[in-house]
Amino acid sequence: xxxxxxxxxxxxxxxxxxxxxxxxxxxxxxxxxxxxxxxxxxxxxxxxxxxxxxxxxxxxxxxxxxxxxxxxxxxxxxxxxxxxxxxxxxxxxxxxxxxxxxxxxxxxxxxxxxxxxxxxxxxxxxxxxxxxxxxxxxxxxxxxxxxxxxxxxxxxxxxxxxxxxxxxxxxxxxxxxxxxxxxxxxxxxxxxxxxxxxxxxxxx
Ligand SMILES: [Zn+2]
Numbered sequence: 001x002x003x004x005x006x007x008x009x010x011x012x013x014x015x016x017x018x019x020x021x022x023x024x025x026x027x028x029x030x031x032x033x034x035x036x037x038x039x040x041x042x043x044x045x046x047x048x049x050x051x052x053x054x055x056x057x058x059x060x061x062x063x064x065x066x067x068x069x070x071x072x073x074x075x076x077x078x079x080x081x082x083x084x085x086x087x088x089x090x091x092x093x094x095x096x097x098x099x100x101x102x103x104x105x106x107x108x109x110x111x112x113x114x115x116x117x118x119x120x121x122x123x124x125x126x127x128x129x130x131x132x133x134x135x136x137x138x139x140x141x142x143x144x145x146x147x148x149x150x151x152x153x154x155x156x157x158x159x160x161x162x163x164x165x166x167x168x169x170x171x172x173x174x175x176x177x178x179x180x181x182x183x184x185x186x187x188x189x190x191x192x193x194x195x196x197x198x199x200x201x202x203x204x
Contacts, residue, residue, distance in 0.1 A: 025053045059095055062132030067143075070125050071151040074116035084195070086110040087123045088203050096167050097134035105163025105179065108203040111148055112155040112188055112195065123148070137161055137182050145184035156187030158199045 020028075026049035033040040033048065040049070090107040109123045130143045145159040160183045169176040188195045 022053060025056070026050055029053065058132075060132055060134070062129040065129045065132075067126045067129045067147045068151055070122050070129065071118055071147060073122070074118050074152060076116055078113065078117055081113065081117070084110050084112050084199060084202065085117065085120075086199065086202050087120055090124050090127050092127065092131055092161065092163055094131040094133070094135045094137075094140065094163075096165055097136055099167035099171070100134065101166040101170065103135065103137060103163050103165050105161060107144070108158075108160045109144060109148070110158045110189070110199050110202070111152060113152070114154050116152055116154075118148075118152055137163055137165070137180050141182040141184045145186055149186050154187065156185070156189040156192075156195060158186075158189040158196065159184045160200075160203060 029049035029052045030040040033045060038045060040046075086108065087110075088106075088108040090109065092103065092105045092107045094103040095101065096103050107127050109127065126147055127144055130140050130147075141159050141161050145157045148154065148159075149157045160181065162179045162181045164177075164179055168174075168178060185196055189199060190196070
C-alpha cells in the first residue's frame with residue numbers, strides 16, 4: 001500500500017497488516033451508501049467514496065503523529081516565570097469511537113512550569129494529535145494532561161474539555177445543547193485548591 005501526501009512524498013502512515021488499500025476503503029463507503037438506501041452510481045455520488053476516504057485521512061491523521069515529539073523542544077530561559085500558563089478555548093474537532101460522529105468543543109490547557117516551558121502552539125498541536133483519532137472525551141482529557149506532564153515535568157497540569165457529542169445531540173437520545181465537561185488535574189492542580197481554583201476562574 002502506498003499512501004501519497006499532497007507533496008507526493010509517501011506519508012509516514014503506520015503500516016499494519018490489517019490496513020486495507022484505498023480502493024478497499026472506497027468500496028466500503030459504497031457499501032454504506034447502499035445501506036443508507038442510496039445509489040452510489042448516480043452522478044452526485046460518483047466521487048463521494050474518494051472524498052470520504054480523503055476526509056478520513058484528515059479526521060484521523062493523529063495516528064501518525066507523536067505528541068511526545070511535538071512537546072520535546074522546550075525553553076529554559078524564562079526569567080523565573082512561575083505562574084500558570086494557560087491556552088484557553090482551543091477549538092476541538094474529534095470523533096467518538098462508539099459512533100464515529102463528531103465531538104465538537106473547546107479545550108483549556110494549563111500548566112505551572114518547573115524549569116521548562118514549551119512553545120504555546122505546541123499545546124494546541126498536542127490537542128490536535130489526540131483529537132484526530134477515534135476518542136472518548138474522558139480518555140482524550142487524560143492523554144493530553146499526561147503527555148504534558150511526562151515531557152515537561154511541570155509542577156502541575158490542568159486540562160478541561162467542554163464538548164458536544166453529536167451521537168447524543170443529533171441521534172439517539174437527541175439532546176441538543178448539552179455539553180460533556182471533563183477535567184484532568186495533576187500535580188499542584190490536583191493537590192492545591194488555590195491553584196485549581198485560579199485555573200478554573202481563568203477559564204470561566
Ligand atoms: Zn458516540
